[in-house]
Amino acid sequence: GFSGNPGLKGSSGESxxxxxxxxxxxxxxxxxxxxxxxxxxxxxxNDQHHYDDVSGKFRCVLPGVYFFTYHLTVYMKDVKxxxxxxxKPIMFTFDKYQDSNVDQASGSIILRLxxxxxxxxxxxxxxxxxxxxxxxxxxxxxxxxxxxxxxxxAARKR
Amino acid sequence: GFSGNPGLKGSSGESxxxxxxxxxxxxxxxxxxxxxxxxxxxxxxNDQHHYDDVSGKFRCVLPGVYFFTYHLTVYMKDVKxxxxxxxKPIMFTFDKYQDSNVDQASGSIILRLxxxxxxxxxxxxxxxxxxxxxxxxxxxxxxxxxxxxxxxxAARKR
Amino acid sequence: GFSGNPGLKGSSGESxxxxxxxxxxxxxxxxxxxxxxxxxxxxxxNDQHHYDDVSGKFRCVLPGVYFFTYHLTVYMKDVKxxxxxxxKPIMFTFDKYQDSNVDQASGSIILRLxxxxxxxxxxxxxxxxxxxxxxxxxxxxxxxxxxxxxxxxAARKR
Ligand SMILES: [Ca+2]
Ligand SMILES: [Ca+2]
Ligand SMILES: [Ca+2]
Numbered sequence: 001g002f003s004g005n006p007g008l009k010g011s012s013g014e015s016x017x018x019x020x021x022x023x024x025x026x027x028x029x030x031x032x033x034x035x036x037x038x039x040x041x042x043x044x045x046n047d048q049h050h051y052d053d054v055s056g057k058f059r060c061v062l063p064g065v066y067f068f069t070y071h072l073t074v075y076m077k078d079v080k081x082x083x084x085x086x087x088k089p090i091m092f093t094f095d096k097y098q099d100s101n102v103d104q105a106s107g108s109i110i111l112r113l114x115x116x117x118x119x120x121x122x123x124x125x126x127x128x129x130x131x132x133x134x135x136x137x138x139x140x141x142x143x144x145x146x147x148x149x150x151x152x153x154a155a156r157k158r
Numbered sequence: 159g160f161s162g163n164p165g166l167k168g169s170s171g172e173s174x175x176x177x178x179x180x181x182x183x184x185x186x187x188x189x190x191x192x193x194x195x196x197x198x199x200x201x202x203x204n205d206q207h208h209y210d211d212v213s214g215k216f217r218c219v220l221p222g223v224y225f226f227t228y229h230l231t232v233y234m235k236d237v238k239x240x241x242x243x244x245x246k247p248i249m250f251t252f253d254k255y256q257d258s259n260v261d262q263a264s265g266s267i268i269l270r271l272x273x274x275x276x277x278x279x280x281x282x283x284x285x286x287x288x289x290x291x292x293x294x295x296x297x298x299x300x301x302x303x304x305x306x307x308x309x310x311x312a313a314r315k316r
Numbered sequence: 317g318f319s320g321n322p323g324l325k326g327s328s329g330e331s332x333x334x335x336x337x338x339x340x341x342x343x344x345x346x347x348x349x350x351x352x353x354x355x356x357x358x359x360x361x362n363d364q365h366h367y368d369d370v371s372g373k374f375r376c377v378l379p380g381v382y383f384f385t386y387h388l389t390v391y392m393k394d395v396k397x398x399x400x401x402x403x404k405p406i407m408f409t410f411d412k413y414q415d416s417n418v419d420q421a422s423g424s425i426i427l428r429l430x431x432x433x434x435x436x437x438x439x440x441x442x443x444x445x446x447x448x449x450x451x452x453x454x455x456x457x458x459x460x461x462x463x464x465x466x467x468x469x470a471a472r473k474r
Contacts, residue, residue: 020306022223024268026249044248045223045268065338065361067461069227069385071265073252080453090360091342092453094389096418102254104263105420107387110340110361110459124453137238137250137282143268145225145305147461148336178464180381182426184407202406203381203426227385229423231410260412262421295396295408295440301426303383303463 019149021062023051026141027134030075034130037084037120040142051144057120058144060113067110068144070121074103075138077131084120085111092124097131102138110147119144177307179220181209184299185292188233192288195242195278198300209302215278216302218271225268226302228279232261233296235289240282241267244275247282255289260296268305277302335465337378339367342457343450346391350446353400353436356458367460373436374460376429383426384460386437390419391454393447400436401427408440413447418454426463435460 025040037056051058060066072079074095082089095105111119121142123129134140183198195214209216218224230237232253240247253263269277279300281287292298341356353372367374376382388395390411398405411421427435437458439445450456 020223022268022305024266045270047223047270065336065363065461067338067459069266071251091455091457093387093420094418094454095420096416098415098417099256100254101256101259101261101417102252103261103417103419104251104253104265106264106266106422107420107455108340108385108422108457108459110338110461112361112363138252139249139265141249141266143225143266145268147338178381180426180463182424203428205381205428227424229409257414258412259414259417259419260410261419262409262411262423264422264424296410297407297423299407299424301383301424303426 019062019064019146021048021050021060022145023058024141024143025051025053026139027132029134031123031130031132034123034125034127037122038132038142044141057118060115060117060119062146062149063114064149065110065112065147066119066144067108067147068119068142069106069108070142071104071106072140073133073138074105074131075133078129079105079131080123080125080129081105081132082122082124083107083109084122086118089122089124095131177220177222177304179206179208179218180303181206181216182299182301183209183211184297185290187292189281189288189290192281192283192285195280196290196300202299215276218273218275218277220304220307221271221273222307223268223270223305224277224302225266225305226277226300227264227266228300229262229264230298231291231296232263232289233291236287237263237289238281238283238287239263239290240280241265242278242280243269247280253289335378335380335462337364337366337376337382338459338461339364339374340457340459341367341369342455343448345450347439347446347448350439350441350443353438354448354458360457373434376431376433376435378462378465379430380465381426381428381463382435382460383424383463384435384458385422385424386458387420387422388456389449389454390421390447391449394445395421395447396439396441396445397421397448398438398440399423399425400438402434405438405440411447
């Protein structure tokens, strides 16, 4: 008899290309409240809408390893800021303001997140710590991105 | 009849592995001119040559989402710097210099770029803002990298 | 005759998903020794154990392009820090401490590493440069991650 039909072509490989989660946000004015998430309201990038400007929190949708970084203008008061993961402060940045000497404070961290985990910045301490400043020519920013997605074993071995 | 021919081997997975664009540059001396791109002339990494030290600009070849960061030594004068995307300043860092108190100023941002888009740093204001300093033991740097390439749908579905 | 057997399933695509190398570490107390690697002993992320807290060094296992960043609290003394690659200091950060004005100093760099290459931070100069501070509410951190793995041509073309 005739030769049978050729087999099906194999499925194409799994790739990292579809796993995107990144945000880069700023402030339009100085932070005015302590002990609540800082609500960044200026958007440089937030295509996946994983940073929520209503809550002020980044909420993890794609589990994996994330990088976060922030750069804050220190003006008129000291800056005391914590980076929170869920309800726990896990990193602290303190920069003293003195004598009209405007400063810049910053921090970076890498964290493994599960879906639903939230990460945000918050001023701790009293009103004397409200030195996170911003206006038209002074930015204070918060950015983050998914570095390594957790890929289901099924997808990886396929 | 005979067994059919074996199927074609699956096409190799489209991966992010071939999309590389990164640069990390520094200054060998203090910035001396305002309102023009800062020309970083010390190279830590620039394998794809997407940062051009003649123009002082990073020029996007691979469209996608990029991360940029800079760290500047503040010495002798104040530092007023803007990060430009094409002809528009989109982020501003100000750090005041005072009383021989050398400082460090920094910023980070995530941006979606199209091929041909340019990103650079520039001092704004007058000569009193020329405090971006560098010498053998004081670095001022600018780095950036492609985070998520835009991959043509054709390549992704293959 | 009968239809032939289906062809073999295609091999899964080579992807960047399996190349992970990242660390994010902090200090629990101020640095007390100059001219030796700073040993960060607080771990935010180190799943691959590529940062070694005994030597204080990140050791490259997966060759490729890496991003490194550090953020240091400047308190009580000046901060003079070098980022080393193997036995060579390649980036320098200096931030002066003055008048109880706590500051923040930071740096970032992108480097191509081969397997076995080591990267670390080190205070240079004398005891007056030992201003890298940390305690429960003041972090000083060092983070890094593999950005683009070098993938053997064989794996890429498969
Ligand atoms: Ca200052
Ligand atoms: Ca200082
Ligand atoms: Ca300060």
